Amino acid sequence: MQLIDIGANLTHDSFDHDRDAVLQRARDAGVVQMVVTGASREHSPQALELARAHPGELFATAGVHPHHAAEYTAECDAEMRELHAHPEVVAVGECGLDYFRDFSPRPAQRRAFELQLQVAADTRKPLFLHQRDAHADFLAIMREFEGKLGPAVVHCFTGTREELFDYLDRDWHVGITGWLCDERRGQHLRGLVPNIPANRLMIETDAPYLLPRTLSPKPKDRRNEPAFLPHIVEELARDRGEDAAVAAANATATTRAFFGLPEAPLKASGGGY
Structure with missing residues (x-):
């Protein structure tokens, strides 16, 4: 079987010393393609660079996570639009709202989100979305762009039943991570995932974050990677x-249809089930 990881933060510095080995372990595990998350002004160009170095195997998103919303200036918007001119960049984001940590002021988060939704409306590219503890404002802003956007995926879904059905009612896609494997915080997801239609469900590691707690043996450095x-x-x-x-x-x-990905190149084929 072929697997696609829709959210891997492969530009993270924890991969700097062994990125090629990480990619090979993913291939060996049957992960034939990956979407490298671009979540800041610094890392979105790096995600594109990785995708261009591995054609047909790696793809990229370009955007600014709400944690970095304060950096979304007019110059940043121009840089994002330039990145989206490249075919290897297959989605706008990671963008959205995060009121759990509030690393950027909420007005800045909302403005950066709106500006990136305009990029998505202009390019008609899919959206790679983030929402945590901001459901009402998130829906309200998305509603302002109703009818102007292409497909959307709420990545790393960790929310409530109400939130899930609000997303499904809008025909959005849902990304599930190893949060599902966390008996402390993710137990409720086990009862929710049967409600997600197969043509709306995608999978991701969010590596190097969210190492599945049920994984055994666990890596000594506790770093998550696409091979998992x-x-x-x-x-x-x-x-x-x-x-x-x-x-x-x-x-x-579902992932290939959502992002418009080609079949995986032969060199990327690996094991699996």
Whole structure:
């Protein structure tokens, strides 16, 4: 089976010493393609650079996470638009709202989100969205762009049943991570994932973050990486009452359709189920 990780922060400095080995371990695990998350003014160009170095295997998003919203100036907007001129950049984001940490002032978060939604409206590229503890404002801002946007995925979904159905009612996609495997914070997700239609469900590691707590053995450095995506799929499939191969195939087909990805190049093929 072929797997696609829709959210891997491969520009993170924790990968600087062994990035090629990380990519090879992913291939060996059956992860044939990855979308490298661009989440800041600094890292979005780096995500594109990685994608261009691995054509057909790596792709990129370009955007500014709400944690960095204060950096979204007019110059930053121009830089993002320039990045989106490249075909390797397949989505706008990571963008959205995060009221849990409030690393940027909320007015700055809302303005940066609105400006990036305008980029998505202008380019018609898919949206790679982030929302935490800001559901009402998130929906209100998205509503302002109703009818102007292409497809959207709420990445790393960790929210409530109400939030999930609000997203599904709007035909948005949902990204599931190893948060599902966290018995402290993610237990509620196990009862929610069966409600996500197969053509709306995608999978991701959010590496190097969110190492699945049910993974055994765990890496000594506790760093998550795309090679662990099959473990997430197995947990997800069990909660959905599906065979893992079925869950993997459905997620891969949904991801290819959402981002407009080609078939994986032969050099990227690896193991899997």
